Amino acid sequence: xxxxxxxxxxxxxxxxxxxxITGVPTAGxxxxxxxxxxxxxxxxxxxxxxxxxxxxxxxTTADQQAAVxxxxxxxxxxxxxxxxxxxxxxxxxTGAYAINPFNxxxxxxxxxxxxLAGYGTGAIMAVPCGDDRDFKFAQHFNIPITxxxxxxxxxxxxxxxxxxxxxxxDFLNGVVxxxxxxxxxxxxxxxxxxxxxxxxxxxxxxxxxxxYWGEPFPIQWKNGTAYPLTETDLPLLLPEVDTYSPxxxxxxxxxxxxxxxxxxxxxxxxxxxxxxxxxxxxxMDPHNEQEFCNRAVSDYWNQVDLYIGGTxxxxxxxxxxxxxxxxxxxxxxxxxxEPFKKLLNQGMIQGSSRFVYRLKGTQEFIxxxxxxxxxxxxxxxxxxxxxxxxxxxxxxxxKWKPDYAGASFQLxxxxxxxxxxxxxxxxxxxxxxxxxxxxxxxxxxxFRMYEMFLGPVEQSKPWDTKGIEGVHRFIxxxxxxxxxxxxxxxxxxxAPTAAELKVLHKAIKKTQDDTERFSFNTxxxxxxxxxxxxxxxxxxxxxxxEPLLILVTPYAPHVAEELWSLLGNTSSILDAAYPVFDPxxxxxxxxxxxxxxxxxxxxxxxxxxxxxxxxxQELVLANELVQKWVEGKSLKKFIFVKGRMIxxxx
RNA sequence: GCCUUGGUGGUGGAACUGGUAGACACGCAGGACUUAAAAUCCUGUUCGCAGCAAUGCGAGUGCGGGUUCGAUUCCCGCCUGAGGCACCA
Numbered sequence: 001x002x003x004x005x006x007x008x009x010x011x012x013x014x015x016x017x018x019x020x021i022t023g024v025p026t027a028g029x030x031x032x033x034x035x036x037x038x039x040x041x042x043x044x045x046x047x048x049x050x051x052x053x054x055x056x057x058x059x060t061t062a063d064q065q066a067a068v069x070x071x072x073x074x075x076x077x078x079x080x081x082x083x084x085x086x087x088x089x090x091x092x093x094t095g096a097y098a099i100n101p102f103n104x105x106x107x108x109x110x111x112x113x114x115x116l117a118g119y120g121t122g123a124i125m126a127v128p129c130g131d132d133r134d135f136k137f138a139q140h141f142n143i144p145i146t147x148x149x150x151x152x153x154x155x156x157x158x159x160x161x162x163x164x165x166x167x168x169x170d171f172l173n174g175v176v177x178x179x180x181x182x183x184x185x186x187x188x189x190x191x192x193x194x195x196x197x198x199x200x201x202x203x204x205x206x207x208x209x210x211x212y213w214g215e216p217f218p219i220q221w222k223n224g225t226a227y228p229l230t231e232t233d234l235p236l237l238l239p240e241v242d243t244y245s246p247x248x249x250x251x252x253x254x255x256x257x258x259x260x261x262x263x264x265x266x267x268x269x270x271x272x273x274x275x276x277x278x279x280x281x282x283x284m285d286p287h288n289e290q291e292f293c294n295r296a297v298s299d300y301w302n303q304v305d306l307y308i309g310g311t312x313x314x315x316x317x318x319x320x321x322x323x324x325x326x327x328x329x330x331x332x333x334x335x336x337x338e339p340f341k342k343l344l345n346q347g348m349i350q351g352s353s354r355f356v357y358r359l360k361g362t363q364e365f366i367x368x369x370x371x372x373x374x375x376x377x378x379x380x381x382x383x384x385x386x387x388x389x390x391x392x393x394x395x396x397x398x399k400w401k402p403d404y405a406g407a408s409f410q411l412x413x414x415x416x417x418x419x420x421x422x423x424x425x426x427x428x429x430x431x432x433x434x435x436x437x438x439x440x441x442x443x444x445x446x447f448r449m450y451e452m453f454l455g456p457v458e459q460s461k462p463w464d465t466k467g468i469e470g471v472h473r474f475i476x477x478x479x480x481x482x483x484x485x486x487x488x489x490x491x492x493x494x495a496p497t498a499a500e501l502k503v504l505h506k507a508i509k510k511t512q513d514d515t516e517r518f519s520f521n522t523x524x525x526x527x528x529x530x531x532x533x534x535x536x537x538x539x540x541x542x543x544x545x546e547p548l549l550i551l552v553t554p555y556a557p558h559v560a561e562e563l564w565s566l567l568g569n570t571s572s573i574l575d576a577a578y579p580v581f582d583p584x585x586x587x588x589x590x591x592x593x594x595x596x597x598x599x600x601x602x603x604x605x606x607x608x609x610x611x612x613x614x615x616x617q618e619l620v621l622a623n624e625l626v627q628k629w630v631e632g633k634s635l636k637k638f639i640f641v642k643g644r645m646i647x648x649x650x
Numbered sequence: 651g652c653c654u655u656g657g658u659g660g661u662g663g664a665a666c667u668g669g670u671a672g673a674c675a676c677g678c679a680g681g682a683c684u685u686a687a688a689a690u691c692c693u694g695u696u697c698g699c700a701g702c703a704a705u706g707c708g709a710g711u712g713c714g715g716g717u718u719c720g721a722u723u724c725c726c727g728c729c730u731g732a733g734g735c736a737c738c739a
Contacts, residue, residue: 004654004734004735007653007734007735007736010738012738012739014739033739034738034739035739036738036739037739048739113737114737114739115737115738115739116737116738116739118738119738119739120738120739123739124739125739126739127739131739132651132737133737133739134739199738199739200738201738348733422732453662453663453674453675454662454663455662455663456663459656460732460733461662464661464662466661466662466676466677467661467662467663467675467676467677468676469675469676470674470675470676471675473675473690474674474675476689476690477690480690485689485690513666514666517666519666521662521663521664521674522663522664522665522666522673522674524674524675525663525664525673525674525675526674527674528674528675529673529674532674592670593670594669594670595670596669596670596719596720598719598720599719599720601670604670636719637719638719639669639719639720641669644669644670645669645670645720646669647669647719647720648719649719649720
């Protein structure tokens with residue numbers, strides 16, 4: 001996550017260096033390159049400039065003019081996509097040379113599309129022995145390679161290390177590369193031909209959307225120039241509209257409002273992250289007419305405790321939110337420079353897709369197990385709702401789409417079997433399931449709890465309703481502790497027993513711990529255990545059930561609230577005090593210890609937790625089964641971990 | 651190619667600091683209630699071998715090694731799934 005953000009920002013430390021250019025029609029020109037490795041300056045064997053670089057026009061020699069023109073035309077003919085996809089090595093020599101400022105060596109200047117115009121200066125110094133791309137380029141065009149790495153360079157592939165000692169590097173010989181960077185930078189600055197520089201990756205982040213729902217820009221256009229509204233005209237509110245359809249010529253819906261257009265107001269609106277980057281601050285002080293949030297108020301509420309979001313927000317919402325917060329912090333408007341205390345990445349619920357295989361050019365469908373016998377089949381997504389497991393309902397398939405009305409099938413064992421794949425859930429993949437049906441059948445609480453019960457929140461997994469019955473049974477069982485189908489109300493005001501209090505307080509502890517560490521699936525299983533045990537104890541006592549309901553509330557809020565009110569409570573369960581764990585209810589006096597002999601469990605012994613190690617050893621050795629194993633051998637070691645286990649080494 | 655993660659029964663998963671692997675649930679099998687079904691309840695369910703049985707023995711957390719009295723957990727090497735990054739000099 002942090003790495004994604006780091007990559008997105010793309011901060012790099014390097015240097016800009018000016019090189020004299022020689023052997024060209026127009027004298028006195030300089031080539032400015034950006035490099036993160038000034039230490040490798042004695043290994044520069046050629047320069048590369050981007051095909052869009054402006055120097056091309058003035059440094060290309062007459063001899064090379066035709067070749068350069070041809071190359072630039074070729075590059076223009078290739079789309080961005082092509083350039084990304086097929087990474088062909090291509091380039092062209094300009095005929096010009098740069099001069100290495102330290103040793104006067106003439107360095108040929110090449111053009112290649114592997115250098116991007118938009119980053120750094122659009123020009124690089126190429127060091128083939130230290131950079132993979134430069135190395136491949138040099139090999140491809142037979143450019144001699146200078147080795148400044150000594151034994152660290154094998155001549156077969158580039159080595160990008162910073163830890164080697166420099167060779168062939170004049171005043172840097174023997175210096176570790178990492179340390180040489182600062183030395184070179186200092187020299188360059190003294191010579192007035194270079195400067196240490198931090199670079200960022202530029203992003204095309206359009207802060208503008210052609211839609212209605214977003215903050216309107218307080219911008220007014222006059223003769224094609226944008227002017228900000230004066231402060232007295234703020235806030236600028238979205239106008240009421242009847243329709244959200246796009247404006248003429250693909251503009252935003254605001255372009256449909258005559259009044260808005262007449263005032264020449266900007267018709268685009270701000271993107272989602274404009275408001276979502278700081279709305280949590282406004283929530284703290286929503287009615288403040290003077291400022292976005294009073295400092296005393298934000299000091300009181302402080303940071304957001306928990307941010308739950310998928311990784312897709314890493315470089316979207318989360319990153320911008322952090323940036324805005326840092327800016328507001330620097331300006332002194334808030335007292336913290338990170339918006340969120342804690343981050344939780346929930347996993348994605350994926351879809352489980354099903355496929356059918358159509359013989360090319362026909363309406364004949366081949367069952368999954370048979371497709372290897374055919375050469376050309378089309379693999380097509382099929383609606384998961386007409387597939388039972390992996391068996392296709394062929395009649396439903398015929399009805400699914402008009403095209404398939406006349407489809408025929410090649411079956412295996414009388415069935416048409418589908419292929420499967422786990423993918424992102426998507427309508428286009430026909431693997432979506434509608435939660436409404438499940439909510440209608442089982443209720444929202446069951447649905448909610450089942451999602452939690454599926455497994456750890458941060459894990460992605462395919463949606464599968466196989467176990468939902470179990471959660472639903474649990475909720476019904478919880479209900480039956482209060483109301484019996486035949487007898488009606490069964491809950492009572494009797495005083496709880498020690499055993500019942502133990503069950504309750506075990507549950508309080510477990511829910512607390514598991515919720516704290518976002519282990520919702522195990523918390524749900526804890527509730528199941530608690531309800532199972534209370535049912536076994538036939539406990540229908542209010543004194544136990546009421547606290548349990550409060551624990552359950554975040555997990556099954558509707559049922560909890562309903563039962564809470566049926567118990568006669570007049571205020572919401574959301575306002576009830578959270579139960580306090582009392583360890584005295586769950587203390588054990590004895591433990592059923594597993595007794596291992598050489599690491600294998602051979603028996604269990606119930607032993608008091610008060611017993612000393614010597615007493616335990618005596619008890620264990622007296623045991624018949626243990627004696628059988630120990631017989632004839634000597635006890636080498638006795639391991640006793642109080643409250644855990646016993647191990648005998650013989 | 652680089653980085654981050656995961657791999658445990660038929661299935662989803664549990665085991666929090668190295669201490670009884672498989673909690674809880676699904677599914678399956680058998681049983682109770684019922685004219686029947688639904689609902690509910692009870693019993694069993696990692697695999698293999700032996701036994702009428704209670705039970706016993708052995709193997710077992712992707713694979714191969716190591717550390718340890720003891721490893722799903724720690725270390726080394728490998729296989730494999732998922733996600734992200736990738737001409738950024």
